Amino acid sequence: MTIRQVHQHFVGEVSGIDISQPLNSEQVAAIEAGMDRHAVLVFHDQALTDDQQLAFSRNFGELEVTLAGQMAKPEERRLGDRLELGDISNLTAQNRIRARDDRSRMYALANRLWHSDASFRAIGAGYTLLHARVVPSKGADTEFADMRAAYDALDDATKAEVDGLVTEHSIVFSREQIGFSDYREGNEDRLKPVRHRLVITHPVTGRKSLYLSSHIGGIVGWPVPEARAFIRDLMEHATQPQFVYAHKWRVGDLVMWDNRTVMHRARRFDDLREVRDLRRTSIKGTGLEVAQAA
Ligand SMILES: [Fe+2]
Numbered sequence: 001m002t003i004r005q006v007h008q009h010f011v012g013e014v015s016g017i018d019i020s021q022p023l024n025s026e027q028v029a030a031i032e033a034g035m036d037r038h039a040v041l042v043f044h045d046q047a048l049t050d051d052q053q054l055a056f057s058r059n060f061g062e063l064e065v066t067l068a069g070q071m072a073k074p075e076e077r078r079l080g081d082r083l084e085l086g087d088i089s090n091l092t093a094q095n096r097i098r099a100r101d102d103r104s105r106m107y108a109l110a111n112r113l114w115h116s117d118a119s120f121r122a123i124g125a126g127y128t129l130l131h132a133r134v135v136p137s138k139g140a141d142t143e144f145a146d147m148r149a150a151y152d153a154l155d156d157a158t159k160a161e162v163d164g165l166v167t168e169h170s171i172v173f174s175r176e177q178i179g180f181s182d183y184r185e186g187n188e189d190r191l192k193p194v195r196h197r198l199v200i201t202h203p204v205t206g207r208k209s210l211y212l213s214s215h216i217g218g219i220v221g222w223p224v225p226e227a228r229a230f231i232r233d234l235m236e237h238a239t240q241p242q243f244v245y246a247h248k249w250r251v252g253d254l255v256m257w258d259n260r261t262v263m264h265r266a267r268r269f270d271d272l273r274e275v276r277d278l279r280r281t282s283i284k285g286t287g288l289e290v291a292q293a294a
Contacts, residue, residue, distance in 0.1 A: 001016045001017040001031075007245050008245045012037070019048070020046065031060075040144050045252045046252050050082060057127075062284050065083045067118070068108070069083045069087070071183075086279065087279070100272055109180070110180065111265065113174055114213070117282055122194045122195075123285055124288050125259045126283045126286060126288075128283075131253070131278060133277040133279065134251065134277035140269035143267060144247065145262060146245075147212065148209040150243050151210045162234070165219055166198065166220040168219070172191050173193075195291070200287065203287035209261050214235075246267075
């Protein structure tokens with residue numbers, strides 16, 4: 001197995017490994033080391049079943065149950081009862097393209113905002129693994145922004161200011177930016193804000209990064225408008241072209257990234273005419289623990 005740096009210093013392309021097969025501990029350690037060095041790893045030409053993707057993902061820790069899956073009714077879940085498998089597609093449970101005013105489509109449109117997966121949970125995601133089954137003819141890139149480089153590029157006064165700040169995250173804050181508020185009753189607990197440090201230190205490398213996400217709606221101790229204006233400034237800083245890699249999907253790509261060191265966003269495509277079908281697994285992050293509001 002070899003890892004070659006591509007495009008940007010934080011992206012590695014992995015070759016010489018078939019991830020549909022069980023891995024040995026050396027292979028797992030080599031992938032983890034590659035993740036620590038690069039933050040995004042790309043594996044091309046991997047034909048994976050759902051179960052093979054789940055098995056590969058479990059090498060790296062405990063899998064998360066997806067929020068969209070939890071909030072969907074069983075008959076709405078296209079991928080059945082595998083709640084650790086996120087359905088990143090524009091298809092209904094009957095495998096038809098979602099209508100323009102489909103509620104799940106509108107909810108998922110917030111993935112076009114820069115975010116860190118599951119930062120609306122007290123323990124956000126560490127690694128996310130996304131596997132491409134069907135890709136549209138154009139568009140639909142996933143973009144990644146390196147939050148270590150973004151932190152390093154702050155001036156010293158801003159570094160001093162952000163160190164120690166605690167932010168509040170909720171799925172509500174990202175959805176309200178696109179005007180979505182159609183939550184079903186019974187999900188109130190899942191919408192409550194959680195707290196995270198704005199600057200986090202990677203548990204293995206010790207490098208600092210900005211833990212930013214469109215799920216942020218406040219900074220503890222700050223007036224809301226001031227907090228949101230400042231977070232917006234930091235988001236603009238952190239997503240300048242020199243920090244960003246755009247992944248153009250091919251069928252069979254598996255891309256894994258570390259949500260503690262990169263943000264990401266989906267880009268637009270003709271989702272009312274073309275099909276996109278990706279499957280997502282996420283690992284619970286370590287090193288993200290912070291005291292929550294009482
Ligand atoms: Fe995401």
